[in-house]
Amino acid sequence: MDPEGVSRTRPNKKDSWKTLLTLAYQSLGVVYGDLSTSPLYVYKSTFAEDIHHSETNEEIYGVLSFVFWTLTLIPLVKYVFIVLRADDNGEGGTFALYSLLSRHARVSSLPNCQLADEELSEYHKDGIVASSDNSFGSRLKSTLEKHRVLQKVLLVLALIGTCMVIGDGVLTPAISVFSAVSGLELSMSKEQHRSIGLYNIFHWNPHVYQALSPYYMYKFLKKTQRGGWMSLGGILLCITGSEAMFADLGHFSQLSIQIAFTFVVYPSLILAYMGQAAYLSKHHVIENDYRIGFYESVPEKLRWPVLAIAILAAVVGSQAIITGTFSIIKQCSALGCFPRVKIIHTSSKIHGQIYIPEINWTLMLLTLAVTIGFRDTKSMGNASGLAVITVMLVTTCLMSLVIVLCWHKNIFLAICFILFFGSIEALYFSASLIKFREGAWVPVALSFIFLMVMYVWHYGTFKKYEFDVQNKVSINWLLSLGPTLGIVRVRGIGLIHTELVSGIPAIFSHFVTNLPAFHQVVVFLCIKSVPVPHVKPDERFLVGRVGPREYRLYRCIARYGYRDVHKDDMEFEKDLICSIAEFIRSEKPECSVKLEKLEDEEKLTVVGTSSSNLDGIRLSVDGTDFKEIASTSELKEIRPATEKVRKRVRFVVPETPQIDRDAVEELQELMEAREAGMAFILGHSYVKAKRGSSLMKKLVINFGYDFLRRNFRGPTYALSIPHASTLEVGMVYHV
Secondary structure (H helix, E strand, C coil): CCCCCCCCCCCCHHHHHHHHHHHHHHHHHHCCHHHHHHHHCHHHHHCCCCCCCCCCCHHHHHHHHHHHHHHHHHHHHHHHCCHHHCCECCECCHHHHHHHHHHHCCCCCCCCCCHHHHHCHHHCCCCCCCCCCCCHHHHHHHHHHHCHHHHHHHHHHHHHHHHHHHHHHHHHHHHHHHHHHCHHHHHCCCCCCCCCCHHHHHHHCHHHHHHHCCHHHHHHHHHHCHHHHHHHHHHHHHHCCHHHHHHHHHHCCHHHHHHHHHHHHHHHHHHHHHHHHHHHHHHCCCCCCCCCCHHHHCCHHHHHHHHHHHHHHHHHHHHHHHHHHHHHHHHHHHCCCCCCCCCEECCCCCCCCEECHHHHHHHHHHHHHHHHHHCCHHHHHHHHHHHHHHHHHHHHHHHHHHHHHCCCCCHHHHHHHHHHHHHHHHHHHHHHHCCHHHCCHHHHHHHHHHHHHHHHHHHHHHHHHHHHHHCCECHHHHHHHCCCCCCEEEEEEEEEECCCCCCECHHHHHHHHHCCEEEEEEEEEEEEEECCCCCCHHHCEEEEECCCHHHCEEEEEEEEECCCCCCCHHHHHHHHHHHHHHHHHHCCHHHHCCCCCCHHHCCEEEECCCCCCCCCCEEEECCCCHHHHHCCCCEEEECCCCCCCCCCEEEEEECCCCCCHHHHHHHHHHHHHHHHCEEEEEEEEEEECCCCCCHHHHHHHHHHHHHHHHHCCCCHHHHCCCHHHEEEEEEEEEC
8 A cells, every 4th residue: 555545556567568569569550651661662763863773783782781771870770769768758759859848948939838837747757857057958058048039940940840741741642652553554564473572682682681781882872973962862761751750659659669660660671672672683684674663573473462562551651641740730739830720539548649630631632732743753752852851850950959958968969969860861961952843842842831831820829929918907907996896796707718827818808897797706717738748637727816805806727738638618617617616725814815916926726627636626516426426424515505596506525624714605606606607708809910010020910820810710618618608809919
C-alpha cells in the first residue's frame, strides 16, 4: 500500500514487452509506409538523365554506397537515436520541437501565456535540470527572450518546416501511387525471369556488398562530377518518411519505433537496395533504354502479386504522411498559427487519431493537380526531395537549440550536431534546389501559400489580443459601480467568453452601460491552449475572483494542451460549475478580502475537473449522480433556497474541512443561478487596420485576416452552445 492507501502492483514484464512489441509491429505500417515505398522510385529517379551506366559498375556501386550511408546517418543515427529523444512529452514533429523550446525559453507565440502555466506538471520532465546562470545556455535563453526579432525568426523557421511537411503530404501520395501503378506496363510485357530480395544478391552479384564502402561515394562523384551531384536529388528520396516517423511519434512509443526500425525496417531497406543494385550490375549493358524501376527485378510470375502489394503499401505510406499532416494542422491551430478547422476524433481511446475534412479535400485536390500536371516520377521526385530535405534542415537547426536550451548540454555538442548533419543535408539541399525549374518549385509554392495563411492568421490573432489588452476595463471602474454594478441583477449565470486572462473585457462595459439588467453570477471564461501536448484533469482550471466577494464575479481559465480532446458542452458546464464551487469552498477567509483592487493582483487557484477531484464538491442535476454521491458518509447535501424550478441542482460537499457561513451562502446562490439557467455571451469581432497603417498591414488585416476569419470556422465552444441561450456582441477592432 502506498501513503494514499491505494494498492499498487508492479507491471508484468511479460505484458509490457508484449505491448511494446505490439506497438513496434503497428508502427511498421503507419510510420514506415513512406520509407518502405522509396525503393519503387529511388534508382529510377537517380539515373533519370543526370548520369549513365558504364561497364565498370562504378555508378551503380556509388549510388548504393550513397543510399546505404544516407539511410544509416539520417534516419538511423539522427532520427531514431537522437531526434526521437527530443519529444514534447511523447509528441513529435517540427512544431513539437518549437513547443519544447517555448517551454524552456519565453519564445512562445501565444500572447495569453501566464506564469501559472509554467507550473503545469507537463512542463517538467524527468532528467532535465536547471542550467547554471553563467552557462552559455542561460545567455542564449536571455538573448532569445529579449529580442522579439529572434523570436519571430524562430517562429517562421518552425512554420517553414511545418509547411514543407504539408507540402510533402501532397507530393508523397502522388509519387508513391504513381510509382506503384507504373508496374502495370511491365506486367503486361514479357520479361526474363528475375529474382528479388536476398536471392537477388546471391544469384546476380554476391560481391555487391563491396559498394557499402564510402570509397565508392568518392569514386562516384569524381567520375560523374556535376551529373553525379545533381543525381543526389534522386538518392535523397531513400529517406522520405523519416520526418513522418518523428511526427507520428505520439501514436506509439520511442522504444517501439527504435526496435522496429533498427531490427526490421533498416535491414530490410538495405537488402532491398542491395538486391536492386546486384540485378542492375548484370543487366545495365543489355537494357539500353535505362528503364531502371523496382519492377525490373521482380520475376514475371510474381509481378502481379507484388504489384498489388506495392499499391497497398503506397496507400499506407500516403496515409502515414496524411495523418501526420492532420496532427500538425491540429497543433498549429491550437497554438494560434492556423485558422480553425473541424477536427473529428475517429477513436474514443486513442486521442491522436483524428480526421480534418477540409484539409483532406485540399490535399486530394492538390495531389490530383500535381499528378495530372507532372505525369512522371522524375518531376515528382524533384519536388518531393526538396520538401523532405528542407524539413530535415529545419529539424537540425531546432535540434541544435534543444541540445543547449532543453538538454543543457555543452555548446560544442550542438555545434558538432549542426555541422555534421547540416553539412550532409546542405549537400542534398543544393542538389535539389538546382532542379527548381524541373519540379522543385512546387513544394516552395505550396509552402509559401500555407506559410502566408499561417502567418497572417497568427499576426491578426496577436493584434486582436493586443487590442483586447489595451481596451480592457480597469478594476477601479468596476469598484465604482458598487455591488449591484449599477444595474439590476437577474437570476441566472452570465458566461462571458473572452481571450483575456486578466482584467475585464470591453464587451462587459458595453453591456452594463447599455442594458438595464445583468445576471446574479457572472463568469469570465477563457478557453486557452498552452504549449504542452496535454493538461492533466486536476490542473484544468484556474479560478479566481474579479472584485470583492459580494459582486459574485469570477474568472475561470480552462487550459488545454494542443493534443487534448475538448469535452461536450454539458460535461464542460458541469466541470466549470464544480470548479467554481470548489474554489468557493476551499478559499481561505482572508483571501476573500478586497485584494483585487489592482488587476495584476488577481489570485487564481488551480482546480481540477469534478472527475479528477474525488474529495471535492460534486454536482447533481435532477438527481443525476446524486444517489451514487450521497451514499458516501463523508458527504453532505447543500440545497438551494427554492424548490419551484424545473431543474434541481444540488452540491454535495465533504464534511471536512468545515466551510464558513459566507461560503455556504455563496454556494447556495451559485446553485440558484445554475438552476435558473446559463446565458452565453460571445463577442463577434470585426478586425480592421487603424488609420495611418501601412499598405502591407491594411492588406494583411483588412483582406487576408478578414477573409480567413469569415471563411473558416469559429471557436469550437461556439458550435456546441444552444442558440436560444446565446447572445453575440459585435465589436470593431481597430488594430
